[in-house]
Structure formats: C-alpha cells, structure tokens
Amino acid sequence: MYLKHFSRRKLASLALAAALTPALAFAQAQHDGSSAKPLRVVLVPADGGTEDGTKKDFQPIFNAITQATGLQFDLKVGQNYSAVVEAMCAGAADIAWYGPVTYLQAKGRGCAELLALAVRGGDSVYYSGIFARKEAGIDGIRDIKGKKLALGDPNSTSSFNVPVAMMLANGVNPARDAASINLAGSHANVLKALSEGLVDVGGASFDSYEKAVNAKAIDPNLLKVVAKSAPIPYPPLAIHPKVNDAVKAKLRDAFNNIDKLPGITKDQIRGYGGGKVDGYTARVSESDMAEAGKLFDLVTDQVKADILKKAGTR
Incomplete structure (x- = not known):
C-alpha cells in the first residue's frame, strides 16, 4: 500500500516520537560491542524498511565483523529517515547507515562521524x-x-x-x-x-x-x-563520536581489511541494496562528504x- 501523500511535518514528528519513545527513554552511554551491550545499528529504510529488506542487506557484513572481531551488533531499521538521525543524536544508537543527506544532518548536530564506505569497482x-x-x-x-x-x-x-x-x-x-x-x-x-x-x-x-x-x-x-x-558519495556507515576509541579503531581496522580476513566469504561483503561489493574502506574524508552537500x-x-x-x- 502506498502513501498517497506525506502528512504535515507535525504529524510526522508525532509518529517519529512514538516510534522512538522506548529507545530514547532508555538511551544512556554508548555501547561497547559486548554480549551484554551490543553495538546498536540503525539503518535508514532505503528499500522499504522491512526486517527482511534493508536489514537483510546489511546483516552479512556485520556478521562478518562479528566473526572477525568478536564485537556484537543489534541491527534495526528505522521507521523513517528522520528516526535514524534522532536515534543517533539521542544516544539510542551507536552506528547508523545513512544517505549523504541524513549523514550531514547528523554530523551537523555533532552526533555522527564517518566510519566506513563500501568500495565497488575501485570507487565509493x-x-x-x-x-x-x-x-x-x-x-x-x-x-x-x-x-x-x-x-x-x-x-x-x-x-x-x-x-x-x-x-x-x-x-x-x-x-x-x-x-x-x-x-x-x-x-x-x-x-x-x-x-x-x-x-x-x-x-x-x-x-x-x-x-x-x-x-x-x-x-x-x-x-x-x-x-x-x-x-x-556512497551511503556511509557512521559512528557516534562517544563510542569508545578502542572500539572505533577495531571497527575501522576490520572494515579496511574485511575482504582479507580469514573465514570471510565474498558473499558476506555486501552494501546498499544487498549488492556484492569489493570491500569497505574506513579511510574516508569528511571534507569530501561536506562537498557532496553542494x-x-x-x-x-x-x-x-x-x-x-x-x-x-x-
């Protein structure tokens, strides 16, 4: 069923608040990737927001990171794009997958920094x-x-x-x-x-x-x-600035080497739309992303x- 029209911003905000209330109410310190506090990953609903859609696209890459590092993740798909920004900025998420526009919104509010971009055909x-x-x-x-x-x-x-x-x-x-x-x-x-x-x-x-x-x-x-x-610029994975620096370093190293890690199959290395990608890079430029905003x-x-x-x- 399609949305014939978008509600006024006020109604959208009410729906967003309802969707995020449980998460925001209990948001505390950023998680560390342990079994008790898995890193909370929230994805923009680029392909409909269904659990078997966008989440399925990204589950393989995070399974691969877990296999390589032991870090644990809890993946969810946001109800809408704004919900993902709000979750990150409220401290209710540790990692988010954004489009460039939503990333720049979160970055502008001081609650996101670039983590990694997929690489396909030598480009991101x-x-x-x-x-x-x-x-x-x-x-x-x-x-x-x-x-x-x-x-x-x-x-x-x-x-x-x-x-x-x-x-x-x-x-x-x-x-x-x-x-x-x-x-x-x-x-x-x-x-x-x-x-x-x-x-x-x-x-x-x-x-x-x-x-x-x-x-x-x-x-x-x-x-x-x-x-x-x-x-x-490829839709980026971003991380909350307050995530522990050691966890950030471990994640960036894993993304940089995901295509070389033992036990990781090429089928696990996927990106936007569930498509296979060559790998990921954590060598990303905030200035390049800002330039894209133009x-x-x-x-x-x-x-x-x-x-x-x-x-x-x-």
Whole structure:
C-alpha cells in the first residue's frame, strides 16, 4: 500500500516520537560491542524498511565483523529517515547507515562521524536516477511537466534530493509543474508505483532499481531511464563520536581489511541494496562528504515545504 501523500511535518514528528519513545527513554552511554551491550545499528529504510529488506542487506557484513572481531551488533531499521538521525543524536544508537543527506544532518548536530564506505569497482560512489514509464511520453527532464511524479522520503538523498535538484536545474519545479506528487516513502515504493502505472515518473537510486529488477519486483521492460545523476558519495556507515576509541579503531581496522580476513566469504561483503561489493574502506574524508552537500543546495527548505504541500493536495 502506498502513501498517497506525506502528512504535515507535525504529524510526522508525532509518529517519529512514538516510534522512538522506548529507545530514547532508555538511551544512556554508548555501547561497547559486548554480549551484554551490543553495538546498536540503525539503518535508514532505503528499500522499504522491512526486517527482511534493508536489514537483510546489511546483516552479512556485520556478521562478518562479528566473526572477525568478536564485537556484537543489534541491527534495526528505522521507521523513517528522520528516526535514524534522532536515534543517533539521542544516544539510542551507536552506528547508523545513512544517505549523504541524513549523514550531514547528523554530523551537523555533532552526533555522527564517518566510519566506513563500501568500495565497488575501485570507487565509493553510487547514482540516483529519474525513471519513467515508457508510454508516458517522457524523453527528458522537461517532459516531467504535467506528469504524475513519485518521490521517496524528503530526507532521502537519491530518491528525493538529487532527483529534485536535477529537475530544478533543468527548469522543472516539481511543486509547480508536476500534475501530482506521491511521496511514496522509499525507493522500492517509488519503483513499484511506476511499475504498476500509479505514476508516470519517479526518483530512485540505481542500486534500488537493480535490486528490484533482480528480485522481479518490477518489470524493467515497462520503464526507461530519463536521467542519471553525477556520482554521489556512497551511503556511509557512521559512528557516534562517544563510542569508545578502542572500539572505533577495531571497527575501522576490520572494515579496511574485511575482504582479507580469514573465514570471510565474498558473499558476506555486501552494501546498499544487498549488492556484492569489493570491500569497505574506513579511510574516508569528511571534507569530501561536506562537498557532496553542494549537490543538494537547490533543494531548500522552502522547496521541500512546497513539495509536501503539493503531495498533500488531493
């Protein structure tokens, strides 16, 4: 079932508070990775937020880290992107997997620092795309005017911020120019809405698109690529600054060498969308991630507010 529109921010905040109340109430010191205090990992719901979705994508890599280091982890998927930021900033999580946008939000509040990025084909980048139904008559971004548009969570990098930035850069204001906007909440929901003909065009990552095709969740013969983004820094794993320094060092060493550790199979080394990756690197640059934030400069708070308002119009 799709979200036909996103509620006003106040309602979303109430839902977020309800989802986080148990975790926030008992948040204390950061955990140390022992059996008694496993490191709490919270993942943004990039592919729907189901326990057998995003969590399943990342369980193998954390199982591998446990096997190599003895550190214990408790993985959960956040109800929405904001929930993951709030969990980290309230001290209710020790590690989080973010998109670049949500990472920068948490970093700006002083509750996250980079831990590791996946490496695939020698790079730690991925791509956002604008996809359309073939019969919708959309050959370029300007053709989105007058069409039914689907986007993901407003805090998602590649299902909202980058697609919206690409539209704005090409003279298309979604709030003004789209016939309607469906804020579907996740990449998977955007792609499914497209595949089922509920919308004409939508934004999602290429990783999510490939995952949906491989899982036969969508029919690629019905869709076409309208635009592909410039490279975006791979969605990072981040760690709370107050996690013990020795634990941080052990984690960074394990991520740097995950593809070389004894007993670790290549099948365990996975990243975004559950795809196999070459490895991970903890040699990451905060300045590079900050530079990536310039990709989203066009997507101001006012732009988001206008899109939310449009999405709430029936």
